[in-house]
Amino acid sequence: MAPKAATATKPDQPPRRSLVTGGAGFIGSHLARLLLSRGDLVTVIDNLSTGRRINLPQRHARLRFIESGLSDALETTVRGETFDEVYHLAAAVGVKLIMADPIASIETNVSQAAALLRFAAACGPARSGGCAPAKTLIASSSEVYGKSTRVPFSEDDDVTYGATTVSRWSYAATKAVDEYLALAYHAKHRLPVVVTRFFNTIGPGQVGDYGMVVPRFVERALAGADIEIYGDGSQSRCFCDVRDVVRALPALLDSPPAAGRVFNIGSDDSLTINQLAQAVIRETRSNSAVRFVRYSDAYEPGFEDLILRKPALARVRSAINFSPAYTLERTIRDVAAWISGGKGPGADWSDWSDFVETPA
Numbered sequence: 001m002a003p004k005a006a007t008a009t010k011p012d013q014p015p016r017r018s019l020v021t022g023g024a025g026f027i028g029s030h031l032a033r034l035l036l037s038r039g040d041l042v043t044v045i046d047n048l049s050t051g052r053r054i055n056l057p058q059r060h061a062r063l064r065f066i067e068s069g070l071s072d073a074l075e076t077t078v079r080g081e082t083f084d085e086v087y088h089l090a091a092a093v094g095v096k097l098i099m100a101d102p103i104a105s106i107e108t109n110v111s112q113a114a115a116l117l118r119f120a121a122a123c124g125p126a127r128s129g130g131c132a133p134a135k136t137l138i139a140s141s142s143e144v145y146g147k148s149t150r151v152p153f154s155e156d157d158d159v160t161y162g163a164t165t166v167s168r169w170s171y172a173a174t175k176a177v178d179e180y181l182a183l184a185y186h187a188k189h190r191l192p193v194v195v196t197r198f199f200n201t202i203g204p205g206q207v208g209d210y211g212m213v214v215p216r217f218v219e220r221a222l223a224g225a226d227i228e229i230y231g232d233g234s235q236s237r238c239f240c241d242v243r244d245v246v247r248a249l250p251a252l253l254d255s256p257p258a259a260g261r262v263f264n265i266g267s268d269d270s271l272t273i274n275q276l277a278q279a280v281i282r283e284t285r286s287n288s289a290v291r292f293v294r295y296s297d298a299y300e301p302g303f304e305d306l307i308l309r310k311p312a313l314a315r316v317r318s319a320i321n322f323s324p325a326y327t328l329e330r331t332i333r334d335v336a337a338w339i340s341g342g343k344g345p346g347a348d349w350s351d352w353s354d355f356v357e358t359p360a
Contacts, residue, residue, distance in 0.1 A: 053065065088184065
C-alpha cells in the first residue's frame with residue numbers, strides 16, 4: 001500500500017503555508033506540485049544552480065517562486081514570515097557534481113542546512129507568547145551510511161567513511177552533519193523535525209547531467225548509443241519512483257511520533273546495474289549495446305563505490321504504512337516517455353498530467 005494521500009486543506013480552514021527549498025529540482029518540484037494539489041500556499045526557494053524553473057507551473061495562484069541563494073532569501077525575502085511546514089531539499093546533488101566541485105558541495109550542504117534550521121525554529125504558526133517551530137523535514141541521503149557492510153542499512157547502524165583524502169566521502173560527511181544539526185534542534189528547541197534518507201530516487205523530470213544513472217541510461221537507449229556502465233556493473237542498488245517518495249514526506253510530517261527520528265525512504269527491491277541496463281534496453285525496445293567504463297575514467301583515480309546499497313524499511317512502514325506503488329518497469333517507461341516526448345533537458349514541460357496520476 002502506498003503512503004496515505006496528502007491531507008487536503010478543509011474548506012473552513014486557511015490553506016497551509018509550506019516552504020520548499022530546492023523546490024525547482026527533481027524531487028523538490030514533484031513535492032511542490034503535490035503540496036499545491038492539496039491546496040497549500042507554496043513558497044519555493046531555489047538558486048537554479050541545478051534546479052530548473054520550468055519544472056514548476058509557470059503561473060499558479062498559490063505558488064511563489066524566489067530565485068535566490070537560500071541563506072540570502074531567509075535573511076531578506078521571507079524573513080519574519082511564518083510557515084506551517086518546511087521541506088529542506090536544497091543541496092548539492094549527484095556524484096559527478098560533488099566530485100567536480102567538492103568545496104561548493106560541502107559549503108552548500110552544511111551552511112544552508114544550518115541557516116534553514118535556525119529559520120524553521122522561529123517561523124512556525126503563531127501561538128500565545130510567540131511562534132511555534134514549524135514542522136520541518138530535512139532531506140538526507142543513503143550516502144550517510146558510507147562504507148557500511150551491514151545490509152540492509154538500518155537507521156541506527158554505525159557508519160564508516162573513507163579517508164578524507166578521498167573526496168567522494170565529503171558528501172556523506174556533510175549530510176551526516178545536517179542530521180546531527182536537525183536532531184540537536186529537536187532536542188534543544190523542540191523543533192518537530194523529521195530526517196529522511198533517500199535511496200536512489202528516480203522518475204520523470206530527472207536529468208542525467210550530474211551522473212544520475214537511470215536518465216543517463218534511458219537517453220542513451222533511446223538514441224541507440226552504447227549504455228556506459230561505470231565499474232563492472234555488479235554493484236547492486238534499489239530504485240524508487242519519485243512519485244512514491246514525495247507522498248511519504250507530508251505523511252511523515254503529519255505523524256507526530258515521527259518527529260526527532262530518521263527514516264529510510266526507498267524501495268528494498270535490489271538489482272545490479274547490469275540488470276538495470278538490460279531493463280532499460282528491454283523497456284525502451286532499444287538495440288543499444290553495453291560498454292564498461294573504469295571508475296578512474298568516469299570520476300577520478302582512487303574513486304570508491306559500494307557493492308551493495310539496500311534500505312531497511314521497517315521503520316517507515318510502521319510510521320506511515322509506506323510501500324512503493326510504482327514498478328521499476330513503469331518508471332523506466334515514464335522516463336522514456338518524458339524524454340522522447342520532447343520534455344527532456346531544456347524543454348518546457350509545464351503539463352505534467354501524464355506523469356502525476358496514481359498508479360493502478
